[in-house]
Amino acid sequence: TPKQPSNLSLLLQSLVEQARQLPEQGKVADYIPALAAVAPEQTGIAVATLDGQLHTAGDSSQNFSIQSVSKIFGLVLAMNRLEEEVWQRVHMEPSGQPFNSIVQLEWEHGIPRNPFINAGAIVVADMLVSHYSASKAALLNFIRKLAGTEQIWADSEVYQSEKEHGNRNAALAYLMKSFGNIEAEVPQVLDHYFYQCAVEMSCEQLASSLVFLANRGVQPVTEQLICSRRDAHRVNAILSTSGMYDQSGEFAFTVGLPAKSGVGGGIAAIVPNYGVIAAWSPRLNSFGNSCRAMFMVTRLAEQLGLSVY
Numbered sequence: 181t182p183k184q185p186s187n188l189s190l191l192l193q194s195l196v197e198q199a200r201q202l203p204e205q206g207k208v209a210d211y212i213p214a215l216a217a218v219a220p221e222q223t224g225i226a227v228a229t230l231d232g233q234l235h236t237a238g239d240s241s242q243n244f245s246i247q248s249v250s251k252i253f254g255l256v257l258a259m260n261r262l263e264e265e266v267w268q269r270v271h272m273e274p275s276g277q278p279f280n281s282i283v284q285l286e287w288e289h290g291i292p293r294n295p296f297i298n299a300g301a302i303v304v305a306d307m308l309v310s311h312y313s314a315s316k317a318a319l320l321n322f323i324r325k326l327a328g329t330e331q332i333w334a335d336s337e338v339y340q341s342e343k344e345h346g347n348r349n350a351a352l353a354y355l356m357k358s359f360g361n362i363e364a365e366v367p368q369v370l371d372h373y374f375y376q377c378a379v380e381m382s383c384e385q386l387a388s389s390l391v392f393l394a395n396r397g398v399q400p401v402t403e404q405l406i407c408s409r410r411d412a413h414r415v416n417a418i419l420s421t422s423g424m425y426d427q428s429g430e431f432a433f434t435v436g437l438p439a440k441s442g443v444g445g446g447i448a449a450i451v452p453n454y455g456v457i458a459a460w461s462p463r464l465n466s467f468g469n470s471c472r473a474m475f476m477v478t479r480l481a482e483q484l485g486l487s488v489y
């Protein structure tokens with residue numbers, strides 16, 4: 181069991197201060213103007229624990245674009261609806277490739293390596309589009325239920341901007357469609373995917389929303405069953421091998437937690453039987469993972485002895 185520091189909030193405060201003093205590293209995602217315009221110095225962290233407490237520091241209540249962290253929400257929703265069928269259409273192997281890579285899709289006949297790279301999340305988006313009459317609303321409602329607030333939306337500027345600059349994701353989707361692994365029409369699938377990427381949340385909301393993954397599928401405070409124990413295990417397993425893209429191996433090596441990053445600069449790390457760490461700062465390293473968020477999560481995991489290994 182992790183060490184419970186006498187004052188976790190003070191520790192988080194000191195991590196935010198240290199992160200803010202790091203020599204400037206990385207750069208803000210600039211593939212769409214709406215993300216390039218985000219103030220790069222913002223830095224926040226929140227830890228939600230199974231006893232319902234929330235510890236925070238820095239810009240932890242500031243909303244940001246969750247981007248690929250949304251791949252967790254989409255996957256859990258699809259697993260609940262489609263069960264084993266999910267794994268006929270997306271695998272559970274690390275890709276070792278950048279998040280938006282297309283190369284493996286051709287030789288693997290349109291079956292993505294895992295649900296946390298873009299290709300995999302697009303297949304999951306197709307599952308949602310095909311199984312829900314209003315998949316975007318279903319996803320947003322699911323996130324709101326998890327976060328315990330109605331105050332969560334997709335940012336319309338980011339959503340539009342993703343659509344206008346989505347050629348690579350469109351290429352992934354059409355290639356998979358050519359292999360028969362996309363059921364709905366590609367524009368509709370991409371529409372869902374871009375919407376999901378554009379959802380905005382704060383570190384506080386993100387940490388509280390994902391606690392069920394640290395608690396065998398059950399949201400601790402409300403005691404709602406969100407997914408089966410087996411599925412919580414499965415999501416955490418794939419997060420461990422693939423949640424940080426082609427830096428997942430290094431992240432397992434140095435941190436040892438199931439985690440998901442997004443190009444908005446957010447990272448959510450699951451600490452089984454303890455809680456969830458959500459950290460955010462916009463500047464990204466070459467893998468598309470936030471430099472400062474990586475720093476804070478790494479230090480916190482070291483200091484509290486959180487590694488699952």
Ligand code: GLN
Nearest residue numbers: 247248279377442443468
């Ligand atoms: N919207 C981004 C994309 O599809 C999400 C990727 C990410 O956060 N890594 O390219």
